[in-house]
Amino acid sequence: MNKKQKTTLYRILISAALLIALAVTERLVELPTLLLFALYLIPYFVIGYDILRKAVKGIAKRQVFDENFLMAVATVGAILLGLFTNGQEGGFEEGVAVMLFYQIGELFQSVAVGKSRRNITALMDIRPDYANLVGEDGEISKEDPDDVEIGSLILVSPGEKVPIDGIVEEGTSTLNTAALTGESLPREIGEGEEIISGCINLSGVLKIRTTKEFGESTVSKILDLVENSSMKKSRSENFISKFARVYTPAVCYAALALAVLPPVVLLLAGYDPRFSTWIIRALTFLVISCPCALVISIPLSFFAGIGAASSNGILVKGSNYLEALSETGIAVFDKTGTLTEGVFRVTDICPAEGIDGADLLEIAALAESYSSHPISKSLKEALTEQNPDADLSPARTTDVEEIAGHGLKANVDGRKVAVGNAKLMKLLDLTVPTPEKAGTTVYVAEGGKYIGHILIADVEKQGAAEALKLLKKSGIRKNVMLTGDNEAVAKSVAERLGLDEYRAQLLPGDKVDEIERLLASKNPKEKLVFVGDGINDAPVLSRADIGIAMGAMGSDAAIEAADVVLMDDDPRRIALAMQISRKCLRIVHENIWFALGVKGICLILGALGIANMWVAVFADVGVMVIAVLNAVRCLSVKK
């Protein structure tokens, strides 16, 4: 609690004690009304002086109709009514109590909001306070990260945040990237590798040569993005602020009408007008009507939702995107780098009869060992994975003869082999089986005889299939994949991952057209999300209703172009983002309906005289407290 809140707390305690003491005394001893009035004014002013002052100032500046005004009119009205009716209607007790509860509610709100604000900002607290600059003479000085120039040498000890992007010049260590990616597994880093700011150094001392200024570093960009996110307001927030602008004056006029019209009608009809009854009903009406519950809880929900997302490595650029995300009907994915690793791997080894698979792989890897082609790399990787002690020394391969567009012939350990595509096998007059699975096929022949083939393909990401299933479950109608790859590859990936549709052989420009077509086909109420890895995707990312860029660690372009940025490249985060947004919007709607519902009912009851001041206080303060507590639920994420 800050100083202001503490003062309010003391005022609440003092006036509550006075109020109880007075209420008890009043019931035990008969006191003249005027004396009671004077006595009740003491706790009333203790608790309400600031509200009264603000209300008066508001009127002086022609800024009527705010909640201070509502409260001041309601309480002053109740007390005056008590004075004039000798305590028959309204009363001193109610007047003071309403003000007291209002202040309790305000205090609670300010403490709760302050606390969740701090919680959320703590989640996003990746701002480094200083950088240890290594001088020419090796001396270390603490500097403001803003003052460190590009190309400076900085030192990061274990436990410290990496303040600026750079390249490790000395030392090895493990990094905690949880603040950036939500991933708890530490990441290894060594000399010559790129390091991004915002990570926490865990084990060893690192010397880093900076490659960017602080303002251009990853950490600054992320902070900037998160801090600005609550500036982009959602439709719900805009609705509430417009609503409040119309609502408060409307309620005030309604209350005035309630105080004047019925008694006048009664009077004209010849009945007892009962002015005081109708005035007290109008005052009750005013207390109920305070829009605070909505005005505070809706932005708080979005803020908490965005906070929860950022702590899971999902950066949402604005409340509007969080809202739109929950309305997604079509999800479009780029294949390479998003659903698949974008790296070629050996996926299948098919030796001919009587041939050993390990032998086949070794021959192929060795024959291709001179090439720098990605296929050669993946063969070598597969070999070392299978047999870490495999001897890959170049001396084993001799007499390499490349046949462009076909493959190569070579001498491996004295065995004459040919390794290449189907065309090479045709050239050698060999008949080979057609592989059933999609991918690039490497055929191997030895001594003029076919001995098997190896399949190399871009592998699906772990969790891609699960992510798509989760998305379906959270309400996505259609999952579509776009790719520049050929039909066979696209088809097999789409089938295995369970995509509803796919489009193959697209040139980069075709992707935008495809998005246009999908946008035209969707229902007017649903949104289209495009997920890409941020490389060459910028036009598509900006054309879609919501662009999600994956694996943003270090890619500025992706952070700029997308509306939602996933810090690592796990596709399951898309589903998580969707869950967070749906939960947040559900809570927002709950709060809107709950607050409007309770207030609506109480307003009717109040106008009919069934609800008294105490009900009114609940309808105002109680609803707000519940709405704020509900909003804070947006912070927690089920994994």
Add this chain to the structure above:
Amino acid sequence: MKKTYNIEVDCAACAQKMEDAANTVAGVIEATVSFMTQKMKVVFEEGADPAQVMPEVLKACKVVEDDCDIELE
């Protein structure tokens, strides 16, 4: 030109009022107030000097909400 200022405001409704008020000041294209981060982002018109516009913004905000403040460097 865009600039962000730290502000002090107690309630969300008051923040909304500050935003409305700031948007009426000459030289301001768009002002957005975030109650949650206690920040005000102002987009200034071409050629407008923030040093001259911002005191006006503060004045306008004080009219609608007495209990607020904007940190002007």
